[in-house]
Amino acid sequence: MSRLRNWCCAIACLMTFTVSAKEMHVVTTVHPLSLIVQELVADVGTSETLLPAGSSPHDYALRPSDVEKVNKADLVIWVGPELESFLTKLLGDKKNAIALTAQSEITLREYEEAHAEHGEHDAHGHHHHGTDPHLWLGPDQAIEAAKVITTALIDADPLNRAQYEANLSRFTTSVHETVLKLKQQLQPLQHKGYYVFHDAYGYFEETFGLNNLGHFTVSPDRRPGAKTLIQIRKTLKESQVQCIFREPQFSPAVINSVIHGSDITIGTLDPMATDIAMEQGGYVLFLQELGRSFTECLK
Numbered sequence: 001m002s003r004l005r006n007w008c009c010a011i012a013c014l015m016t017f018t019v020s021a022k023e024m025h026v027v028t029t030v031h032p033l034s035l036i037v038q039e040l041v042a043d044v045g046t047s048e049t050l051l052p053a054g055s056s057p058h059d060y061a062l063r064p065s066d067v068e069k070v071n072k073a074d075l076v077i078w079v080g081p082e083l084e085s086f087l088t089k090l091l092g093d094k095k096n097a098i099a100l101t102a103q104s105e106i107t108l109r110e111y112e113e114a115h116a117e118h119g120e121h122d123a124h125g126h127h128h129h130g131t132d133p134h135l136w137l138g139p140d141q142a143i144e145a146a147k148v149i150t151t152a153l154i155d156a157d158p159l160n161r162a163q164y165e166a167n168l169s170r171f172t173t174s175v176h177e178t179v180l181k182l183k184q185q186l187q188p189l190q191h192k193g194y195y196v197f198h199d200a201y202g203y204f205e206e207t208f209g210l211n212n213l214g215h216f217t218v219s220p221d222r223r224p225g226a227k228t229l230i231q232i233r234k235t236l237k238e239s240q241v242q243c244i245f246r247e248p249q250f251s252p253a254v255i256n257s258v259i260h261g262s263d264i265t266i267g268t269l270d271p272m273a274t275d276i277a278m279e280q281g282g283y284v285l286f287l288q289e290l291g292r293s294f295t296e297c298l299k
Helices: 002-021 031-040 064-072 085-091 111-118 139-156 158-189 202-208 226-238 253-259 282-298
Strands: 024-028 045-049 075-078 097-099 193-198 211-217 241-246 265-268
Touching: 024 031, 024 064, 024 139, 031 045, 031 075, 031 139, 031 158, 031 282, 064 085, 075 085, 075 139, 097 139, 139 158, 139 202, 158 202, 158 282, 193 282, 202 282, 211 226, 211 253, 226 241, 226 253, 241 253, 241 282, 253 265, 265 282
Parallel strands: 024 045, 024 075, 075 097, 193 211, 193 241, 241 265
Antiparallel strands: none
């Protein structure tokens, strides 16, 4: 009887090992989401980014190799059709694909609401409508998204529930601690005005009470026209604009032409976290880098 019990235990252990031996493989669309996901799958899975470093989801063209990656993934995390419209057809009916903008647990920002609260940011003939998809730029939204993703991971891989929950707890704590420090760091700069290249930073700006006076374009794949640039140049002269932020994914020529002859400082904001490595603490480092960029340009 004892021998039979030992044999059954050995079979059970072997079955458990077999089930858990295959790591969960998660594909995320953009690098900042991968920074979040790779913390949630630490020690039990892997995370891969679909878009190459430095590319923009606003105008990306899907390749056959991308389709293959998506089809092989255990779980696919994307922001949603508001950002990666090129994936709508491919992911529309996939049960293992999570569109974050479709999750009721995530507090999303509506562009029209934001403009009504803070004044019309884009006074140059371009208007945003609907959901702001840049949710990874909001620490609260990042934590909410992490909870949604963790639930999906546990549903797909229940044997590793304890590890997923521990990873989520560690991630949440580190983000909360970072936000507290950044609020202290950025609070003295809240009255200083600036322009951004495109309207992507609302979640971050609302978290830290920053004073965005406007943007060059509502979408980076839409170059502002001559009339818009003339109006921006006029606004810059009339407003207390201390800094203009460019983005490394796009040519600074438009910004340089507008500030020519002025003493406005140019800073850089990278919403795609291009230079942040895929390692533990990567998302927190991303938030810290954004804080540093605002501090250096506005101080």
